[in-house]
Amino acid sequence: MTPVPDIGTTGSTRTITAALPGALLGLLGALVVATALGTWFTGGGETTPGLVPLVTGLLLLGAGCAVAAGDIRSRPGADTAAAGPVAGEVTDVVVVIGSVLVFAAFVGGLGLLLTVPAVVYVLATRLDFRTGRGLAATMAGLLVLVVGAFVLGLRLPLPILPTVP
Amino acid sequence: MDDVLLGLTAVLQPQLLLFCLLGVTLGTLVGVMPGIGSLAAVSLLIPISFHVPPDAALILLAGVYYGTLYGGSTASILLNLPGSPSSAVACFDGYPMAKQGRAGLALSMTTIGSFVGAAAGIVLMIALAPTIAGIGLMMTAADYFALLVVGLVASLTLASGSKVKGLAMMLVGIMLGFVGTDSQTGQERFTFGSLYLADGINLVALSIGLFGLSEVIAGLTRGSVPVVPADLRLRSLLPTRSDLRRSVAPMGRGTALGAFVGALPGAGTNVASFMSYVVEKRVSKTPERFGKGALEGVVAPETSNNAAAQTAFIPTMTLGVPGDATMALLLGVLIMHGIQPGPTFVAEEPEMFWALIMSFWIGNLLLVVLNLPLIGVWVRILAVPRRVLMPTIVVLMCVGVYSINNSALDIVTMAFFGAIGYLLLRRGFEVAPLVLGFILGPLTEEYLRRALTLARGDVTAMVSRPSTAAILGVAAVLLVVTLARGARPRTRLPAGTGGAP
Numbered sequence: 001m002t003p004v005p006d007i008g009t010t011g012s013t014r015t016i017t018a019a020l021p022g023a024l025l026g027l028l029g030a031l032v033v034a035t036a037l038g039t040w041f042t043g044g045g046e047t048t049p050g051l052v053p054l055v056t057g058l059l060l061l062g063a064g065c066a067v068a069a070g071d072i073r074s075r076p077g078a079d080t081a082a083a084g085p086v087a088g089e090v091t092d093v094v095v096v097i098g099s100v101l102v103f104a105a106f107v108g109g110l111g112l113l114l115t116v117p118a119v120v121y122v123l124a125t126r127l128d129f130r131t132g133r134g135l136a137a138t139m140a141g142l143l144v145l146v147v148g149a150f151v152l153g154l155r156l157p158l159p160i161l162p163t164v165p
Numbered sequence: 166m167d168d169v170l171l172g173l174t175a176v177l178q179p180q181l182l183l184f185c186l187l188g189v190t191l192g193t194l195v196g197v198m199p200g201i202g203s204l205a206a207v208s209l210l211i212p213i214s215f216h217v218p219p220d221a222a223l224i225l226l227a228g229v230y231y232g233t234l235y236g237g238s239t240a241s242i243l244l245n246l247p248g249s250p251s252s253a254v255a256c257f258d259g260y261p262m263a264k265q266g267r268a269g270l271a272l273s274m275t276t277i278g279s280f281v282g283a284a285a286g287i288v289l290m291i292a293l294a295p296t297i298a299g300i301g302l303m304m305t306a307a308d309y310f311a312l313l314v315v316g317l318v319a320s321l322t323l324a325s326g327s328k329v330k331g332l333a334m335m336l337v338g339i340m341l342g343f344v345g346t347d348s349q350t351g352q353e354r355f356t357f358g359s360l361y362l363a364d365g366i367n368l369v370a371l372s373i374g375l376f377g378l379s380e381v382i383a384g385l386t387r388g389s390v391p392v393v394p395a396d397l398r399l400r401s402l403l404p405t406r407s408d409l410r411r412s413v414a415p416m417g418r419g420t421a422l423g424a425f426v427g428a429l430p431g432a433g434t435n436v437a438s439f440m441s442y443v444v445e446k447r448v449s450k451t452p453e454r455f456g457k458g459a460l461e462g463v464v465a466p467e468t469s470n471n472a473a474a475q476t477a478f479i480p481t482m483t484l485g486v487p488g489d490a491t492m493a494l495l496l497g498v499l500i501m502h503g504i505q506p507g508p509t510f511v512a513e514e515p516e517m518f519w520a521l522i523m524s525f526w527i528g529n530l531l532l533v534v535l536n537l538p539l540i541g542v543w544v545r546i547l548a549v550p551r552r553v554l555m556p557t558i559v560v561l562m563c564v565g566v567y568s569i570n571n572s573a574l575d576i577v578t579m580a581f582f583g584a585i586g587y588l589l590l591r592r593g594f595e596v597a598p599l600v601l602g603f604i605l606g607p608l609t610e611e612y613l614r615r616a617l618t619l620a621r622g623d624v625t626a627m628v629s630r631p632s633t634a635a636i637l638g639v640a641a642v643l644l645v646v647t648l649a650r651g652a653r654p655r656t657r658l659p660a661g662t663g664g665a666p
Binding site for chain 2 (some may be wrong): 029
């Protein structure tokens with residue numbers, strides 16, 4: 001059976017996907033150039049705060065175009081750029097970033113006492129804790145480690161207990 | 166000699182000795198963990214440095230840096246996963262040696278080689294640092310600008326993949342460095358009216374996000390890797406006379422190459438270890454053994470990267486131009502501590518400078534103890550389950566970043582750069598040039614604007630001085646050569662390394 005040539009919609013989609021990082025970098029460069037020209041080149045001569053951003057933006061614009069061109073030319077699947085997501089990868093990213101955001105959201109109000117277990121709980125959704133006891137032991141152990149090292153050892157003013165409103 | 170004694174007296178204070186021990190121990194601990202290199206290790210421990218005196222912070226972070234390199238080879242040899250990028254080369258022959266039942270020999274010879282390389286690097290630093298600092302005092306703002314440009318361009322060698330992508334990352338880093346209040350005019354740049362951004366992007370949150378958090382995500386996705394069972398009794402660690410004889414010449418070559426490469430601005434330990442491996446293979450009468458468990462293929466690169474790690478401190482401390490991305494991070498932290506490395510640092514803070522150098526001797530001796538008789542402890546750490554390790558790392562990162570300013574926004578910044586860092590890695594972009602650009606960008610801009618102000622805006626003054634023109638010429642040639650080489654197909658190294666740096 002003759003293999004079907006990989007053209008048409010699939011080819012176009014692949015080209016767009018391959019060019020996307022470079023295009024975004026180029027766009028970022030263009031935005032920096034526009035901001036530098038519009039905001040800081042209203043006077044002030046050569047030592048204006050816009051001089052280096054302008055040059056950097058122009059270089060980034062060029063580098064972005066070169067990256068896009070290189071990625072379009074490169075063989076699909078030749079590097080990680082073209083490789084598809086690994087199974088469960090998106091969930092891993094969401095869980096790890098989510099756990100960090102949980103810490104950011106709760107540490108001020110709930111203190112380390114409740115925030116550390118909450119972070120571990122979120123991460124545990126992607127880790128193979130066989131028993132609830134193992135999970136509880138990890139939470140307790142980490143809490144002791146953090147309070148012992150940072151609050152008692154380094155004497156940092158970190159909130160341990162929840163703040164009563 | 167007086168300087169050496171001054172440093173020795175300072176570093177023998179119990180507090181500094183303790184931080185030296187803590188630094189090398191934590192460095193080995195983090196280095197042993199696969200994928201977490203010296204950049205991530207130093208990033209993770211920066212928060213602690215803000216709560217100790219500056220000299221202790223410097224010794225601690227320096228210890229973490231070279232301690233990571235010692236520990237890094239353990240994971241390479243036993244897991245075929247590099248503990249740090251510069252230890253990736255140890256996978257080529259170290260892992261085959263482990264599979265042949267020679268893990269003990271591979272581990273002990275990397276430690277001995279590492280010590281030899283480091284010792285030579287320290288001697289070189291003692292000999293050269295004052296002279297280079299003296300030259301630095303004669304340099305103008307334009308010279309410094311040119312030298313920093315060389316450092317930025319040379320950092321592209323850090324990018325193992327596409328050099329154009331490395332250049333783009335460096336430019337993004339420079340651009341991120343613009344965010345905040347302009348030091349000369351007081352104008353806000355790219356802050357979008359945010360009070361939080363007026364002080365600039367937090368270096369610690371950015372570096373921990375890019376290197377630490379993205380590595381946690383990668384580790385979670387990668388899953389567990391079984392450790393090769395190894396006989397680590399003292400007898401199996403001791404090399405025979407024949408092993409030592411075979412290792413002398415590779416150690417010598419590795420030391421010379423590493424010491425030279427490390428002292429160049431922007432080159433760093435990764436380049437040193439890879440170059441050393443290539444040289445060993447070229448000079449060998451039996452190159453076919455490489456990739457199949459050749460002792461020289463393990464010893465030379467490990468010697469080389471440790472020699473480079475020590476000499477990388479020369480441009481960083483004496484000129485304020487970092488030897489690699491980790492050195493750039495160290496430079497950034499010192500600036501945050503109110504210390505400006507450079508020629509005046511050696512003259513104005515001799516005690517701190519020489520204490521740092523003397524701490525290298527103590528730290529490297531401690532590392533030999535930690536990595537030879539105590540190697541079994543670190544191997545056991547490799548067996549710690551991911552379900553315990555991952556939450557520990559994430560929580561320590563969060564608490565560490567939060568502890569600096571008690572700011573939840575710093576944590577959000579870290580999360581943002583963690584996601585960006587992982588995305589960049591998946592799309593084939595290296596993040597090390599980004600951090601280097603972020604730290605060196607503002608410094609480069611400052612020297613450029615200072616030079617232009619002194620020259621009353623005359624741009625030609627930047628090239629009218631022969632020294633400045635020569636350094637800028639080197640930068641231009643380096644850029645062209647790096648980009649041209651990046652465009653050519655790369656030489657193939659042994660397969661199955663568990664990920665290149």
